[in-house]
Amino acid sequence: MEVEVKLRLPTAEAHQRVADLLAAYHQVTHLQQNFFFDGENGELSSKKAVMRLRFYGADSRKCIASLKGKATIANGISTVSEEEEEVADAASARACVAEPRHLLALDSTLINRITQDFQVQNFICLGSFRNVRNVFHWENLVLELDETQYDFGTAYEIECETSDPEHARSVLEDFLNHHGIPFSYSTSSKFAMFRAGKLPDMQA
Ligand code: MN
Ligand code: MN
Ligand code: MN
Numbered sequence: 053m054e055v056e057v058k059l060r061l062p063t064a065e066a067h068q069r070v071a072d073l074l075a076a077y078h079q080v081t082h083l084q085q086n087f088f089f090d091g092e093n094g095e096l097s098s099k100k101a102v103m104r105l106r107f108y109g110a111d112s113r114k115c116i117a118s119l120k121g122k123a124t125i126a127n128g129i130s131t132v133s134e135e136e137e138e139v140a141d142a143a144s145a146r147a148c149v150a151e152p153r154h155l156l157a158l159d160s161t162l163i164n165r166i167t168q169d170f171q172v173q174n175f176i177c178l179g180s181f182r183n184v185r186n187v188f189h190w191e192n193l194v195l196e197l198d199e200t201q202y203d204f205g206t207a208y209e210i211e212c213e214t215s216d217p218e219h220a221r222s223v224l225e226d227f228l229n230h231h232g233i234p235f236s237y238s239t240s241s242k243f244a245m246f247r248a249g250k251l252p253d254m255q256a
Pocket of ligand 2: 056211
């Protein structure tokens with residue numbers, strides 16, 4: 053299970069203020085592109101699962117495959133089943149985005165197992181979005197400050213993966229309140245927002 057605190061920042065300004073305040077604790081910036089896949093007959097989605105390939109860098113030099121279940125999210129704390137595995141041949145994985153059927157032959161233990169377990173005949177790509185993730189080590193927490201670029205808009209969020217989410221949420225809330233930075237509890241996963249096709253404050 054992956055347990056994360058997820059706090060939504062309403063504006064680019066709020067996101068920038070957090071980045072500025074935490075600048076001394078910055079570790080790394082990841083440029084991520086996330087592609088999502090289902091079986092062509094909905095074999096994964098019918099079981100509330102989704103497969104993701106996440107590529108790193110403008111050159112997609114690294115690829116992480118993951119299988120995620122349906123996230124439960126309440127009061128800014130998300131819980132979701134997750135299995136992850138690096139795909140050794142990132143270039144071949146990247147080529148599968150254009151031709152998802154080649155996923156069936158990709159050298160990946162996790163993807164091969166998903167194919168078997170869900171009896172996938174063929175994969176389809178559901179689409180993608182980009183995420184700029186700034187990672188900070190602060191107050192014994194690993195914070196991920198995300199700028200997520202969907203076709204329909206940009207969203208900002210702080211995530212913190214932790215075994216003690218109530219504590220991490222309280223530390224983060226104190227920090228944001230102390231600096232007068234507006235935030236709210238995230239109410240959906242990035243994937244759910246991608247599927248909804250709109251930001252939470254956008255009209256339908
Ligand atoms: Mn994870
Ligand atoms: Mn997350
Ligand atoms: Mn995470």
